[in-house]
Amino acid sequence: MLKRFRLEEPESIAEVSELLGRFGDSSKVYAGGTELLLAMKEGLVDYERLINVKKLKGLNEVNAANGTIKIGALCTHHQLECSTALKEKLPSLVKLEQNVANVRVRQAGTIGGNLCFAEPHADPGTLLIALGATLVAEKSSAKREIAAADFFVDAYETSLAADEVLTEIRIPAPTANSHSAYLKFGYLERPSVGVAIAFEQSDKSLRNVRIAVGCAGPAPRRVEEAEALLEGKSTAEAQRNLAQAGAIAGRASEAISDLHGSQDYKEHIVGVLLKRAFQSAIS
Amino acid sequence: MQFQKEVEILAPREKVWKFIWDVDRFIACVPGCKEAKTLEDGKKYSAIIVEKVGPFKVEFPTTIEVLEREELSHIKAQASGADNKIGSRMKIDLDVNLREQDNKTVVSFIAGVDILGKLAALGHGIIKRKADQVLDEFAQAVKKKLEGEA
Numbered sequence: 001m002l003k004r005f006r007l008e009e010p011e012s013i014a015e016v017s018e019l020l021g022r023f024g025d026s027s028k029v030y031a032g033g034t035e036l037l038l039a040m041k042e043g044l045v046d047y048e049r050l051i052n053v054k055k056l057k058g059l060n061e062v063n064a065a066n067g068t069i070k071i072g073a074l075c076t077h078h079q080l081e082c083s084t085a086l087k088e089k090l091p092s093l094v095k096l097e098q099n100v101a102n103v104r105v106r107q108a109g110t111i112g113g114n115l116c117f118a119e120p121h122a123d124p125g126t127l128l129i130a131l132g133a134t135l136v137a138e139k140s141s142a143k144r145e146i147a148a149a150d151f152f153v154d155a156y157e158t159s160l161a162a163d164e165v166l167t168e169i170r171i172p173a174p175t176a177n178s179h180s181a182y183l184k185f186g187y188l189e190r191p192s193v194g195v196a197i198a199f200e201q202s203d204k205s206l207r208n209v210r211i212a213v214g215c216a217g218p219a220p221r222r223v224e225e226a227e228a229l230l231e232g233k234s235t236a237e238a239q240r241n242l243a244q245a246g247a248i249a250g251r252a253s254e255a256i257s258d259l260h261g262s263q264d265y266k267e268h269i270v271g272v273l274l275k276r277a278f279q280s281a282i283s
Numbered sequence: 284m285q286f287q288k289e290v291e292i293l294a295p296r297e298k299v300w301k302f303i304w305d306v307d308r309f310i311a312c313v314p315g316c317k318e319a320k321t322l323e324d325g326k327k328y329s330a331i332i333v334e335k336v337g338p339f340k341v342e343f344p345t346t347i348e349v350l351e352r353e354e355l356s357h358i359k360a361q362a363s364g365a366d367n368k369i370g371s372r373m374k375i376d377l378d379v380n381l382r383e384q385d386n387k388t389v390v391s392f393i394a395g396v397d398i399l400g401k402l403a404a405l406g407h408g409i410i411k412r413k414a415d416q417v418l419d420e421f422a423q424a425v426k427k428k429l430e431g432e433a
Contacts, residue, residue: 045339
């Protein structure tokens with residue numbers, strides 16, 4: 001049962017930040033509520049105040065201009081799976097969003113809430129790392145950009161300061177030669193493993209290869225060591241190196257043995273998914 | 284969940300043994316442990332263990348009972364507590380062994396940790412990882428404290 005709490009309804013980011021600063025750990029930003037309210041109903045967390053950000057203006061739009069795709073933190077998963085701009089520019093993100101949880105979660109849950117809750121089995125963070133996204137964090141008097149790879153600190157922990165609010169996700173717009181894919185696998189409600197890859201193909205070689213793994217461990221991680229095995233290589237050479245890259249990515253995932261699978265199993269699946277993700281991205 | 288840790292301390296066994304029974308100083312090495320009290324000297328103690336994984340916090344008022352004690356070499360203890368607010372219980376079976384090696388003392392901890400109740404919703408893997416971190420921090424804190432005094 002949900003305990004009583006006070007609902008704050010600020011009208012600006014500055015006000016949200018001020019409330020977070022004033023009430024500290026006894027308050028929490030509330031957007032879609034798909035994860036937060038469940039945890040509160042279960043009695044796992046207890047907040048005196050929820051700070052409703054759903055009415056803040058301008059945070060639920062997707063814009064693609066000047067080489068950057070900007071996604072407002074309050075965009076729901078459903079909005080993103082239906083976004084015309086994303087369908088045109090980033091079909092890999094659209095596909096990911098189409099498969100987030102279930103239709104009820106996608107209708108209410110927001111991309112910002114998903115990233116800030118930092119549930120280890122969440123999908124979007126992994127692909128955003130591979131896409132080289134940055135996350136915009138704002139507070140009363142300042143604004144900063146955090147690389148997606150630096151945003152996830154640990155399970156349920158992000159690098160947001162206590163009084164900061166995530167307002168926007170910025171993704172470099174893919175070029176005609178860009179390829180990306182995110183694949184996941186699991187047999188429970190949440191995925192056991194998620195793997196993302198992004199790269200550009202120029203002069204028959206791969207450039208700016210980025211690989212990220214998620215769900216298997218406490219937080220999504222970029223795997224630069226695996227990327228190095230594909231960087232600058234031809235497609236055929238890269239394919240030959242995929243098994244080795246997959247093994248490195250598996251170890252880098254910091255896979256935890258749990259109900260979703262043993263550490264060895266998850267590490268193996270990372271390798272399998274990396275091969276498939278590469279094929280999917282290139283086709 | 285089973286955990287095993289071993290820490291080498293540059294100090295004689297007598298000193299390490301004495302330190303373990305100096306409850307206030309020893310408890311200060313347990314991350315998140317506060318308000319340690321001696322209920323029955325050498326046998327029963329109480330403390331509050333506070334831990335955090337992201338926004339999830341637990342506070343276990345814990346009773347620690349010493350079940351076996353072999354001078355300078357072995358302690359078997361059991362700690363149990365419940366966080367009624369979050370509806371979870373914790374039980375730790377702890378075996379501590381001391382042995383001398385050259386001019387060092389090797390302390391090995393074997394801990395069997397059971398977490399029951401809603402906290403388990405966080406997932407076994409996450410809890411196991413946290414418990415492992417706590418035990419690591421504890422072992423290093425004991426080493427630092429004793430070697431710092433050398």
